[in-house]
Amino acid sequence: MNMVGVVTLYRPDATYIRNIGSYIDYLDKLYVVDNTPEDDCGYFRELQQAYPNVICLSNGKNLGISGALNCALSKAIADGHHRLLTMDQDSHFSQEQAQRYFASIERIDDGTVAVIAPHHRKIETDEEECRFVERDIVYTSGNVLNVEVASNIGMFDEHLFIDSVDHEYCLRAKMNGYRIMQATNCYLNHDVGNGKATGFFFLRKKIRSFHSPKRFYFMVRNYFYIEKLYGDYFRIFFRKLRKELRKEFISSMKYSDVRSDYIYYVIKAWCDYRKGLFGNTVGI
Numbered sequence: 001m002n003m004v005g006v007v008t009l010y011r012p013d014a015t016y017i018r019n020i021g022s023y024i025d026y027l028d029k030l031y032v033v034d035n036t037p038e039d040d041c042g043y044f045r046e047l048q049q050a051y052p053n054v055i056c057l058s059n060g061k062n063l064g065i066s067g068a069l070n071c072a073l074s075k076a077i078a079d080g081h082h083r084l085l086t087m088d089q090d091s092h093f094s095q096e097q098a099q100r101y102f103a104s105i106e107r108i109d110d111g112t113v114a115v116i117a118p119h120h121r122k123i124e125t126d127e128e129e130c131r132f133v134e135r136d137i138v139y140t141s142g143n144v145l146n147v148e149v150a151s152n153i154g155m156f157d158e159h160l161f162i163d164s165v166d167h168e169y170c171l172r173a174k175m176n177g178y179r180i181m182q183a184t185n186c187y188l189n190h191d192v193g194n195g196k197a198t199g200f201f202f203l204r205k206k207i208r209s210f211h212s213p214k215r216f217y218f219m220v221r222n223y224f225y226i227e228k229l230y231g232d233y234f235r236i237f238f239r240k241l242r243k244e245l246r247k248e249f250i251s252s253m254k255y256s257d258v259r260s261d262y263i264y265y266v267i268k269a270w271c272d273y274r275k276g277l278f279g280n281t282v283g284i
Contacts, residue, residue: 119188137170138182
């Protein structure tokens with residue numbers, strides 16, 4: 001298949017080795033970037049003992065998602081690989097979904113395709129090969145990047161550090177005439193955000209998910225950045241993204257125990273965007 005992969009680690013829990021095991025057999029090798037900002041966390045030693053085709057690219061410094069992906073993408077380009085699978089530490093495929101997804105990728109004529117992606121939530125499936133439709137954006141985890149396209153349109157934007165890294169890359173690829181394809185009947189298991197149970201007395205509790213204040217900072221700041229670049233061309237997408245950000249902020253105001261932190265970081269996000277301050281400006 002001539003495909004390599006990259007997974008970015010950041011203080012992973014004990015499931016990360018199992019998660020990697022769900023897809024590593026489909027790769028020639030797996031690049032691992034450890035963004036945990038402490039030296040010698042031991043993750044590389046554990047992985048190399050478990051999987052012989054793991055290659056460790058960095059350690060002890062948080063490069064962000066964009067920096068980690070660029071580290072692996074540069075290596076894939078230099079080594080002459082055709083495809084790069086991008087994975088999060090908390091994502092995994094079931095055995096059935098992995099078989100169907102990677103087999104279907106081989107059948108795609110990807111001369112004009114920049115990104116191939118699975119569905120990012122559990123859906124009803126069938127026994128047929130994966131079917132794909134064109135999208136404006138897809139999330140990072142589970143994506144298969146066309147390395148040649150990345151060489152043509154440029155690397156991931158390191159202004160963003162984390163959040164909207166995938167959005168920006170997909171929109172830039174679309175602007176350059178490439179397609180973003182997502183499966184409609186193959187999915188990836190992926191955990192997002194933090195959950196909190198809410199409810200009163202005898203009422204049934206509901207698990208509500210929202211990101212930390214610092215994570216929400218990046219979501220807001222980077223929204224302003226990419227909206228300025230692409231807002232005139234993808235109006236529907238940005239209208240939907242604004243709605244999602246507004247909904248999450250309202251949810252955090254209702255149910256979070258650190259409401260003042262959300263307010264502070266939303267204001268800081270706007271101010272830093274206006275000042276042109278990007279990268280890891282809040283020290284995560």
